[in-house]
Amino acid sequence: MEKVVIKNEKLSEKYIKFKHKTGLTVLLYPMEGYSTSTAIFATKYGSIDRTFKKSTSSSFITVPDGIAHYLEHKLFENEDGVDTFELFSKTGASVNAYTSFDRTAYYFSCTDNFCESLKILLNYVQNPYFTDETVQKEQGIIGQEIKMYEDDPDWRVFFNCLENMYHNVAVNVNIAGTIESIAEINKEVLYECYNTFYNMNNMVLVIAGPFDIDSAIDIIQSEIKDSDPVEIERKVDYEPDSVVNSIVEISLPVSQPQFCIGYKLNALSGLDMLKAEMIYQLICELLVGESSELYKDLYDSGLVAGGNMDYEVFCGEGYFSLIFSGESSDPKKVLSKLNCEIENKIKTGFGNSEFDLVKNALYGYCMNCFNSPNRVAREALDSFIFKYGIYDKISILGELNLKDINDSLKLININHSTLSIVNPLED
């Protein structure tokens, strides 16, 4: 078990990385002066992993949509009938979990009793216990969760955008699945997914805060169970450059139209993806940030409330897109203005002075990721999922130049975009 210490001079900080004999990746980030330690035990398994096979199997299997999320709910139950929340309640830790497209993460934060909480975390995630009865019971709660999201216009406008951008990559499917798909879930398929993806070779433990490193390592050594080396092959479907539909509209009880505009780009991985993510963050800021001409235009015309469009570089294994969102009386006009601005900038290119300013701003944003144990733990988890180092963002940013920006700008194709709108209900 070779420990590597990775330092950053500017931050005067460091972290320890090692691979446990079971295959588990461990990232320990000491942060003196803070009260809270955060630990995340996560698997590289999310809603997009629908079709897969283990190295020991001969064929791919396809599982019901929403199963990664269902599994997350079920892991909180233990064989002795004691709920995981009950166990944590004795340590005072704040505990929860989430499932996204590409990961399932179980975490806690605490100021005291760190070692006890870490033991509980490692144990409950490693000891699944499902029965037909408990699996069945969860359908009511998850069904309510699905309905809650169906009523949520922010969620619907975003998911409709993904659904209509992507043909095959499973970001086009709701993370929690549907009422119909979760009805197909049973304990056998849950165990199958658990035994595939909750293998230590596919998992990471991240800890950030003022915790005691030696005690944490002792607990890892004693609590992590041996696991066979399982290799997972995820089925990658061909994804065309084009979108499914360029426009999608639904109606919900909202005060004025909400929109999401997605521009589809080619997917990347590892450091290439991280570099592209940062380049496109700069491009988005240059296009619609508070110092851009388009922002002023949208503000002055009142077309987008407050002039502010949110933007996100939405990327992961198999998908990469730029998503702009907001509220507007006329989303189609917003799309038209944004397309014009992109085409215009592709012709003229951005200038050095504006590039230097947004690069400065992104440096501040990168530093903000190291401003609390929670943020650092999230950064560390990202670095495992996407296979790069926690400080790589800072070094990549230093190397970016204007040519990177203007070259990448030209890769945005306005014909590969989807406009998703949630309109108010008609009277």
Place this chain on the structure above:
Amino acid sequence: MLNTKKIKSGVYFHSFVDKKFKFNRISVNFVVKMDSKEVSQNAILSFLLRKRCQQYPNMLDLGKKLQQLYGANLFSGCKKVGDNQIITFGISALDDELSLNGESISKQVAKLLDCIIFDPVIESGKFVNEDVDIEKQNLVELVESEYNDKKQYAMNQALYCLFDGEGYGCNKYGDVDSIRKVENSQLIEAYKKILESAEVHIMFVGRENYRDCFDVFKNRFDSINRNNVYISQNEKYVKLGELKKKVEYDQVLQSKLVLGFASSKKYNSKLDDVIMIMTAILGGTPMSKLFVNVREKLSLCYYCSARYDLSKGLIWIESGVENKNVERAKTAILEQFEEIKNGNFSDEDLEKVIIFFENGLKSTFDSPGGIENYYLLQLCGNNVKSISDRIDNIKRIKKQDIIEVANLYSLVMDYVVTSEV
């Protein structure tokens, strides 16, 4: 620890310094009485001023200045804390030590914030007409958009209904009609009024050098005549009259239920922490009565939680529940409250909630925003308690204390948004 200096009548500079932070957060908070006639004007000001200032009269130049300051985050807005409205302007920015070229960021940030608040662009004695029109429209849209998030919408409606006609029953931005009626000339008067008479809390939370910030705002307030200075206050709500009920019909897949509970008599603010712990046993943690029984055992809803509104002394329970199950959920929730009143919880339940809160309170110190919020809410009403004192008090709470405060409370508001007729 919070260090407070009085700058002028009703103007206070608070600093909380900790070397671990990489960012400094400065905010200037004007506290005024929550008054339905003035609330919209103040809300418009909170957005209007952040658009430009005399040094950066073009909003794009202001945006560029913020980018140059390593993406400093300029924030502004309104809060409602009990009977008070707080109008906030602030900037969070990287500390000098982390700048790339060794430049001083903090001093520039303090000066920029000072300029934004105190040197607005005024033409012929008025704010720029176009700016006022745009910000009025933006605020109207912001208030109307509260309808989009049905959970928050239901909570707001329950509160407006219970406090109909009172300051606390106002939207923190005012209602759509009153926003539309605001005139530019009224805004200038409102602006002068908050500078001269609001209670002001300037908060610095960050790495170390607050001196520059202190000097900038001290100099500024030295030149402002202060009179009729407001002193923030807060009156806890005590149950009056009968239970209020309201059902609103809308196209929702999941109903939103909000139940409000109030004390039947006045109580000392020393009981705040006891009521907070009682509320947590009822519905504030994943081990609470509501989570375990209404969500997990009955599988009735995805969320069902209780929280204590410290400023008004109310307990609110919110739940998202299938349309046909609203009455079942309501009955189950009220049963769980009765369980607490009857003492049907263990000493161990109490101990767990106390440990949970101790963790939560200690973690307040890990974020500049958390520290600012913790103190600011208590400064409004002059009831500042240190976190260590609160932890000591919480540890002394006994089961009988919980039963006694639970029995002060009864249902006063029953609000539902549903599609089930």
